Amino acid sequence: MDLAMIAAIFLGIALFAISLYFHMWMLRSAKAISPPGKNPRHLRLLAGSTLVLVSHLVIAGIFAGGMYLASVWGLGALEQDVIDSWMDYYYFALITISTVGLGDILPAGHMRAISGIAALTGFLMISCTAQYLYQTMSKQEN
Numbered sequence: 592m593d594l595a596m597i598a599a600i601f602l603g604i605a606l607f608a609i610s611l612y613f614h615m616w617m618l619r620s621a622k623a624i625s626p627p628g629k630n631p632r633h634l635r636l637l638a639g640s641t642l643v644l645v646s647h648l649v650i651a652g653i654f655a656g657g658m659y660l661a662s663v664w665g666l667g668a669l670e671q672d673v674i675d676s677w678m679d680y681y682y683f684a685l686i687t688i689s690t691v692g693l694g695d696i697l698p699a700g701h702m703r704a705i706s707g708i709a710a711l712t713g714f715l716m717i718s719c720t721a722q723y724l725y726q727t728m729s730k731q732e733n
Contacts (some may be wrong), residue, residue: 595665595666595700595701596701596704598664598666598701599661599666599667599701599702599704599705600704600708602657602660602661602666602705603657603704603705603707603708603709604708605657606653606654606657606705606708606709606712607708607711607712609653610650610653610654610712610716611712611715611716613646613649613650613653614646614647614650614716614719615719617642617643617645617646617649618643618646618719618720618723620642621638621639621640621642621643621723622639622723624638624639624642625638625639625640625727626727636727636728639723639727640724643720643723643724646716646720647688647689647713647716647717647720648685650688650712650713650716651681651684651685651688651689652681652684654684654687654688654705654709654712655677655680655681655683655684655685656680657705658680658683658684658698658702658705658706658709659677659680661701661702661705662702666700666701666702666705667698667699667700667701667702667703667705668698668699668700668702669683669696669697669698669699669702670696670697670698670699671695671696671697674696679696682696683696683698683706684709687706687709687710687713688709688710688712688713688716689713689717690710690713690714690717692710
């Protein structure tokens with residue numbers, strides 16, 4: 592393993608840690624607004640779910656910023672006809688974190704390691720979110 596690969600892995604781990612901490616904080620806030628053990632009304636459920644959505648969007652931004660840094664540091668790049676804006680990085684991070692992976696933008700070099708960590712992070716975050724939503728909605732139905 593070369594130094595660039597180690598740097599990309601450490602960057603990916605740092606992005607994961609920041610994202611996990613942020614997501615858990617947002618889930619705690621969502622649970623405070625719409626606790627799973629109580630009967631939330633529609634607006635409380637909507638508010639809690641909106642916080643979770645915002646969390647996922649911010650996490651995509653965190654990974655987009657990390658991917659931009661990785662490209663500036665020479666750790667890899669995103670391949671498309673033209674990568675010319677922040678939105679290209681955000682879009683790629685969002686489809687990677689959501690595990691959709693459309694394939695219209697491809698990671699190259701050590702950016703592939705960061706992209707893989709982003710996909711694993713997204714899977715974990717989506718699983719945590721699904722648990723919160725299931726608990727909240729099932730308690731509401733009972």
